[in-house]
Each structure stands twice: as C-alpha cells, then as structure tokens.
Amino acid sequence: MAKSKSKKVTPLMAQYNQVKAKHPDALLLYRVGDFYETFGEDAVKTAQVLGITLTSRNNGGSDVELAGFPYHSVDMYLPRLVRAGYRVAICEQLEKPSKDKKIVKRGVTEIVTPGLAVDDQLLVHNSNNFLACVVFGRGKNAPCGLSLLDLSTGEFLVAEGPEDYIDKLLQSFQPKEVVVGKDRRKNFERVFGDRFYLTPLDEWVFTTDYTDEKLLKQFKAASLKGFGVEDLRVARIAAGAALHYLETTENRNLKHINRIGRLASERYVWLDRFTIRNLELIHSPHDHGVSLIHILDKTVTPMGGRLLRKWVVLPLKDIKEIRGRHEAVRTFVESPGLLQDLNASLQQIGDVERLISKVPLGKVNPREIRALSTALCAMGPIRDLLQDSTSKVLRTLADRLDPLPGVCDEIENRIRKEPAVNLNKGGVIADGFDEELDELRDITRNSKNRLAAIQQREAERTGISSLKIGFNNVFGYYLEVTNKHKNSVPAEWTRKQTLTNAERYITEELKVLEDKILNAEDKILQREEQLYEALVMWLQDYIAPVQRNAALLARMDCLLSFAKVANRSRYTEPQMDDSQDIEIEQGRHPVIERQLQVGEQYVPNNVRLDPNDQQIIMITGPNMAGKSALLRQTALICLLAQMGSFVPAERARIGIVDRVFTRVGASDNISSGESTFMVEMNETASIMNNITDRSLILLDEIGRGTSTFDGISIAWAIAEYLHNNGRARPKTLFATHYHELNELAGSLSRIHNYSIAIKEHGNRIIFLRKLVPGGSQHSFGIHVAQMAGMPASIVDRAGSILAQLEQQHLTEAYEPQEGHPVTRPPATTQLSAEAMQLSIFEASDPTAGRLRELLDNVSINNMTPIECMLKLQELKEIAEAAD
Secondary structure: OOOOOOOOOOHHHHHHHHHHHHOOOOEEEEEEOOEEEEEHHHHHHHHHHHOOOOEEEEEOOEEEEEEEEEHHHHHHHHHHHHHOOOOEEEEEEOOOOOOOOOOOOEEEEEEEOHHHOOOHHHOOOOOOOOEEEEEOOOOOOOOEEEEEEEOOOOEEEEEEEOHHHHHHHHHHHOOOEEEEEHHHHHHHHHHHOOOOOEEEEOHHHOOHHHHHHHHHHHHOOOOOHHHOOOOOHHHHHHHHHHHHHHHHOOOOOOOOOOOOEEOOHHHEOEEOHHHHHHOOOOOOOOOOOOOHHHHHOOOOOHHHHHHHHHHHHOOEOOHHHHHHHHHHHHHHHHOHHHHHHHHHHHOOOOOHHHHHHHHHHOOOOHHHHHHHHHHHHHHHHHHHHHHOOOOHHHHHHHHHOOOOHHHHHHHHHHEOOOOOOOHHHOOOEOOOOOHHHHHHHHHHHHHHHHHHHHHHHHHHHHOOOOOEEEEEOOOEEEEEEEHHHHHHOOOOOEEEEEOOOEEEEEOHHHHHHHHHHHHHHHHHHHHHHHHHHHHHHHHHHHHHHHHHHHHHHHHHHHHHHHHHHHHHHOOEOOEEEOOOOEEEEEEOOOOHHHHOOOOOOOOOEEEEEOOOOOOEEEEEOOOOOOHHHHHHHHHHHHHHHHHOOOEOOOEEEEEOOOEEEEEOOOOOEHHHOEOHHHHHHHHHHHHHOOOOOOEEEEEEOOOOOOOHHHHHHHHHHHHHHHHHOOOOOOEEEEEOOOHHHHHHHHOOOOEEEEEEEEEEEOOEEEEEEEEEEOOOOOOOHHHHHHHOOOOHHHHHHHHHHHHHHHHOEEOOOOOOOOOOOOOOOOOEEOOOHHHHHHHHHHHHOHHHHHHHHHHHOOOHHHOOHHHHHHHHHHHHHHHHHHO
C-alpha cells in the first residue's frame, strides 16, 4: 500500500505556526510587508468582527483562510478586536527584508487585552483601565486578596478583606479584565458573577515566595515594609501575580509602576455594591439616566476625571481630611478670579499621567513629548497662584508641586514646536540642537547651491568657463568638460566617460558630496531616531516626579470641580462633626434638580436623624410623591459632604457616617436562580448583619416581593430590630406603603412617622413633594395608574375592589416575643369570602359576570309580574346558551 505524501508547508506558514503555537489563545496579527494578516480560525473571527473580506491562500497544496488589513490601519482595527473580547498578539518583522534572506525574522512585540490597553483609541480618557487580580484565601473565612493595576497610568492598588469587600471594590473600580487561578475560576463566578472578562493563570504563580520576589524586583526594594502592604499576604500574592501576567504579555519595561497603594477599608465609608448601584453614583441603569458623577464632573484634565470617580466611590471618614477639602473648595468659591485663572492653566496640562507612562512602554510619540513640555511649563504659574492663596491646604499643595524646569527646557531645545506624530516621517528634532543633523539638513536644503559652488570654484581654478555639473544613475554627479578645454583638466580629476564632444570627470570632493546628498534623507531619519530615543531614555529618570505632579494637579482639578458645581447649583458648605446626628435643612437631590424642565423647581425638604430621639423615620405616602427621591438625596448629601464637596442644601450638619446601606427597588438575579424577593432579602440580611451606630440605612418598600401578610410581618420585625437590637442605633429612613407600620411610633420612642404631602382636587391628586409629620393612610396607587393611561374599565374595577377591601378588616392576635415590647399588631385587610368567591367565579365564568350585570340593572319593585317572568326567561336562555 503506497504511503500518502504529507502536505508541504510554505516557509512563511511554518514560521507563522511556530509563533501561533506560543499564543494559542490570542488572535495573531502577523506582519507581512505592508499588511497584518490573520490565518485559519483567526481569520474567520477577524473577518466577522471587522467586516472585512475573508479569502484564502495556498499553503503547500491546501487552502488556508486569510483576512488582513494595511498595517497603517491598525489603530482603527485593533480597538474593535479588543472591544469584541479578544486577546490580540501583534507579530512584527524584526529586520528589514533583503534578497539574501528567504524569510525575515518575526516575533510578537505586544499582546493587547482589555485590561492591558495603553493606546488612546482603547481608553476612556476620564476612566481608569484596571487589570484586577483576585486571590482566594485558604480556609474558612480566610480573606481574599485584590490588586488593581492600570498599565496606562502606573497606578497600582491592593486590598484584602472578606468577599463582600472585594465585591464592593470590583463594583467600584470596574476592572476591564480579572486574572484568577485556573482552579478558582468557577469559585470566582459563583461569588462575583459572570460580568467580568476573566483570564486564568496557572496555580503555581499564586505563591508567596514567587510573588514577593516579583514585587521586590519591580520596586527595587529589599523589603515591602515601606509600602504598607507587608501584613497583606493574600493581597501581595494578587499584586505579584499581576506583575507576572504583564511579563507574559511582553510588557517588560515598567518603570512607571513605581509605587503601590493600600485601599484600607477603615479609611473610607462602606458602600456595598447594592448601594453604589441603587444610588447611581457612577452608572445609571436607565437608558437615559444620569448618575451623580455626571453632575459632579467638571474637571478639565483626564487625570482629574479619573481621581473624581475614586472620590465618589470612596468617601472619607477622617474629619480632618474632609475639612481640608472643604477649606480648598471654600477658597475657590470665595475667589472666582483664582478659580478662573487656575482653570485656564489646567486646560494646558492634558493627560500628563498617561503621557509619562508611555515613556517606558516605548509608546510615546514626538507630539506627546512636546505636550509634556507644554504641561510642565504651565505648572509654574499654577504653583504661583496656589502659593498666593489664603488656603493652607492649597499652599501645601503648591509647595509639593515641582514644574521641573530642566525637563521643560530640555524638551524645548530638542523637539520642534510642531513635530511630526510619526518619528519615521522625520521633522522631529529641533534645528540647532545637533551639528551632524544640521549639516545633513543643510545638504538636503542647499544641495544645488553646494554643487553650484563647486562648479564655480573649479571653473575659476582651471579656467574652463564652460564647465558643467551633471548627474546620471551610473556615475552619479560628474564634471563635464568640452573637448576644447580637455587639456586644462587637473591631474587629480578622474575621467569616467568619453563622449563625442566632451569628457566627464569626478573628483573626491564631488564624490563625498554626492554620498551626503544621496544618503542624507536616510541618515537624517537615522540620526533623528538616535536623538529621540536618547531623549526618551533620559526622560525615564523623571517618571516619578512627573507622576507626583500629575497626582497633585488631579487633586486640585477635583476641588475646582466641586467649587464650580457649588457656584452653579447653590451648594453650601456642610458642618462636619463627630456626633451621630444628621440635620439637613432644605435639602435637594443633586441629580434630579438638574434634570427638571425649564420653569420647574425642585421642592426641598428638611431631614433630622439622631440616635437618641429620631433614629428611624417611617415615611408613607402615594407612589410618585417623592419618597424614594427623599431617601436617596439624604444619602447623597451625606456622601457628597464626606467626599469633600459642598452640598445641595440651605444648611447641613453631618456627623461622620461610616456605612451607607440601601435596599431600594426590585430586581432579580435569574442567572443565579434568585427571585426578586430573594435578592431583596439577601440585601436586607447583609444590612442587618453589618449595622453600626454611625450607619445610615435607606429602606424602600421592604417586603413587597411576597404576600401582604408576610411582607408586613417582615417589615414590622425589621423596624423593631433596628430600634431594639441593643448593639447599634443606625439612622434609618424607612419608606413604605404598609400604613400599618405607622403604629410602631406609638410604642417605640425613636420611630417617628412622616409622610409626603398631597392635595386632592376632585378625582385628581397633586403631589406637593413635601415631607410633613404624621403618617399617611392612602397610597393613591389607582390614581397613579390612571395618570399612566390605564384603561378606564380597569381603573373603575380597581376602585370597586379597593372599596370592598377597605370596608372589611381582620385583626389577628399578636404574641409578643421575649425581649420585645408589646406593640399593637399590624391591621391587615382581606376580601370577604363571598366577594372573593364571586370574584373568582366571574374570572373563570364570563356568563356569571353577564348574569350579574343584568341582575344589577333589575328594579324588582317597579316591574309587573309579566315583566318579571320575561326577565327570568331571558336569564335562563343566557344560562342555557352557555352550557
């Protein structure tokens, strides 16, 4: 039996297969001449994502799928591949093609993933692009470790704590990619969900010895004590594993990652992921919704915008630091000229943080280095303005700001004012900086003049008045002498060609100039590249100082943003103290008030909460009256104050809040098999298990996801627990439609009833949106249904059923539990047995409804016997027709 011949593989595809084998999980962009090509399955995926043509090429007798695009279009196509969720490996030609080599050397120079993006087209300018790494501790109740690294800025953060704390941080920082151990992937998805782009690593990476070595090497340190992370073992493992991942993705020069920060939970207000979502701090779940960050962000630098997002999800608990921010904001508010001047100077800064991070990564282009110079030059006036301010905080900030005049001057001297973006195009290095480069440029600019000078000088020296200089591709530049003057040719000239009427000669001077002229362009590009790379290398010594400046300017930008919002929206400075009280006078919702139509005004409200008198406010009132808005605005005012912002209120006195919990709205988690009510109970249980005396709790419609009896019972028990638990008195706003809960105020001294006022006008209600003392006994849900455009028959029928329900009450015996006071039981209502049976009968038998309608219209006292018999016959026929 004849052996089958094996298919031959072309040298190009053999090389491709070798490279692809090293990166099987990535789309390989393989540089071939002026194109990036993809092959096989990669080509199919690339063509689908980019919408480009899928073709094929012959590979030793078999066809292989092929899709590609011009290399200069990579900035357009690469972002689309990464956003589609693909890892992309870029394979470049590492040497110039030549006739002597059948195939050029190639290798992967970069791997781009969602969490490792540094190109502007892949980044959002005012948001970090974090790569996270999560490590689970060993053993029951062991802490988890988290690292957050932004390759585009050099920011490196770590945290350690229980799973719910790590969950909160993942929700707050929204990493674009999460690295986990291969054996822990399912565990991660069980705990944190499937909303993240996961990259698994081998388990051997996640060891203390290996990861500590990575950290010490990165920071060139003998110990991690100076970084404040020595006691965070699992967090250190997460940080070291992240650095390992960077190495595996061809990111090796990481000088901009020169510090690591600790996210200490005790420093910031606790906001779980439910609260961040419910208060819409960063994102709104609604299509056209507006989040708090959209209202607050008036920053003019990208790094200011990124820092503000952190401030929003990490409000402070340190009263001294909070007051320091308030002092700076007050200075800006009271000094509009200072605010305007600083804002104008900041607009020249740009994204210094990301610019300097591109230096070690080899991604910085000449125009970006020039932008860095512009930014540094603008820092001097900023420092002067801050030093002259009345704020101690701002003067301290000015003292720490270093404009680095030496760096600014060096860039000014080396780089042209408007350099080319691409170094390969030339025109980057300034004239007058390098003698060799200046000479080469002079040659290209004045080659004709130099040749003419040689011609004139040699003509005068030899007396050959008709001497000419010419050029051809064979001999290059030459001197042409007619036969009449050939006897006058000097001996040092070399004859190269004889013509009918003339002779052509070359000289040493002419050959040297020819070499310079013909190779000047290439030499200029080579020299510019050398000088530019030397500058980039020199700048690496200034990465850390520039990063410190960027951090200080970002801080100032955030404080300026707070001041702008305060001026525009009439915010006032809150009074912060160590009490446990919250007093807000004429408070407003910061987002809603900015979304009102022209002519509308937000109705402000007063809220007072304290642990000794008014710990819990029970709020009732109709739908759409503004209960939820009142709850949210109270929390947002407290959080704004502790971020360092002024607040939307006439006056506010706020004792430091350490935790904010919310249970607002209805949602389910179908993927995890959790109903709306289960999600509600999970969130509520988390609140009850984590309360403190300084907590602020917002509860909106607790118990609505189950039956009325169950719901009232749960809500009643939760209110009692918050009042009587004996270990903490959290300040609570409790919005509910269960009017029965108003009875709690009669026996629990720190519960007070309030309602949202309305005005009835005929069959209409007018929402006054004012919080007033006393509970409400009506929800006016049917009126809201009518306002929503519900069919009139449904509205009328709902009103009829409601009337029946309100006429019949059932009070059940209430057995007090040990340790709880005897309180009046919640009064519940139910439909009478007859009414309920009839309602069900009507629903299942339409004929019964028709019969009832006819009977309701019968007036027996006004009917004759004959009319009664006829009506009875009609009813009988209807019943028989239905059988």
